[in-house]
Amino acid sequence: MSRGGAINLTDLSGGQVGEWLQSFDTILCDGDGTIWQDDTAIEGAPDVLNALQQRLGKKVYLITNNGLKTRQELFERSQRLGFHLPSDRYIISPTAAIADYLVESPDFDRARHKVYVVGNAAIARELRQHGIDSFGAGETEQLAPGDLWPDFVAREFGNPEAAKDVGAVVVGWDEYFSYCKMARACHILCSNPDSAFLVTNRDAVHKYPAFCIPGTAAFVAGIEACSEREALEMGKPNPLVLEPLTKTGELRAERTLMIGDCLKIDVGFASNCGMLSLLVGTGRYSNLSDVRREKGKLAQPDCYLPRLADLLPYL
Numbered sequence: 001m002s003r004g005g006a007i008n009l010t011d012l013s014g015g016q017v018g019e020w021l022q023s024f025d026t027i028l029c030d031g032d033g034t035i036w037q038d039d040t041a042i043e044g045a046p047d048v049l050n051a052l053q054q055r056l057g058k059k060v061y062l063i064t065n066n067g068l069k070t071r072q073e074l075f076e077r078s079q080r081l082g083f084h085l086p087s088d089r090y091i092i093s094p095t096a097a098i099a100d101y102l103v104e105s106p107d108f109d110r111a112r113h114k115v116y117v118v119g120n121a122a123i124a125r126e127l128r129q130h131g132i133d134s135f136g137a138g139e140t141e142q143l144a145p146g147d148l149w150p151d152f153v154a155r156e157f158g159n160p161e162a163a164k165d166v167g168a169v170v171v172g173w174d175e176y177f178s179y180c181k182m183a184r185a186c187h188i189l190c191s192n193p194d195s196a197f198l199v200t201n202r203d204a205v206h207k208y209p210a211f212c213i214p215g216t217a218a219f220v221a222g223i224e225a226c227s228e229r230e231a232l233e234m235g236k237p238n239p240l241v242l243e244p245l246t247k248t249g250e251l252r253a254e255r256t257l258m259i260g261d262c263l264k265i266d267v268g269f270a271s272n273c274g275m276l277s278l279l280v281g282t283g284r285y286s287n288l289s290d291v292r293r294e295k296g297k298l299a300q301p302d303c304y305l306p307r308l309a310d311l312l313p314y315l
């Protein structure tokens with residue numbers, strides 16, 4: 001099968017699909033738009049992932065850019081929706097990738113350092129589970145009416161304690177994003193050049209049928225601009241998130257299939273890591289002609305299926 005050919009698997013014979021199924025032994029599967037929509041499983045998706053594990057002996061991991069839940073919370077959701085994964089080790093999430101990265105980092109000392117979070121409370125919960133203290137997550141921080149920004153800056157940043165022992169700034173999706181938060185992140189990153197600057201993802205926009213909302217990339221871009229530093233992305237499509245599995249030999253990219261609904265994030269990730277890719281039409285794209293229209297701009301998948309459930313007859 002040619003790479004990037006965007007072949008519709010439903011056009012192939014059972015024998016050809018069977019041969020394709022033998023070309024990988026590990027599967028990475030995206031969450032939203034691929035196997036679930038928020039708290040609802042996409043019809044047939046649990047049956048397919050369970051059959052791939054139980055009937056064909058494939059190793060299945062869920063990999064998401066969702067930074068609004070901890071790894072354990074995502075595992076619990078997967079169980080609740082009928083996905084049978086052996087343990088939370090089979091969930092790859094940005095909150096966990098960030099916590100693991102800091103635990104492993106020689107420059108970050110859990111006994112001394114804390115983390116400033118521009119993002120939601122799940123990031124703080126995940127850090128806490130790894131023995132890391134943080135502040136800012138899930139909070140609002142705005143200039144009070146009548147408060148002037150020079151007063152805010154003098155009050156908050158005039159004291160050297162404001163940036164002392166802050167070993168990392170973490171940015172995720174934050175509905176309370178504000179000038180004050182941006183100023184605090186800027187002050188810490190500029191004051192502590194050795195601090196880590198980590199972000200859950202660079203998703204630009206979240207498109208819903210009725211509206212579009214800014215993704216984490218918008219917040220990251222603002223903080224990168226004022227701190228004059230580049231953030232390290234701890235989500236897809238950065239191959240870094242796979243390193244813990246590839247280093248130990250637990251995952252071989254050339255024998256791994258990435259399943260997802262987004263060309264830029266999921267198929268781009270597969271392409272960056274040297275993995276096979278399968279795009280499903282239950283999320284960002286609803287038909288193959290829209291996918292092919294992106295050719296030349298975005299990486300094309302090896303294979304396509306209207307729904308993950310369409311794989312079930314072959315398993």
Ligand SMILES: [Mg+2]
Binds near residue numbers: 031033034260262283
């Ligand atoms: Mg998705």
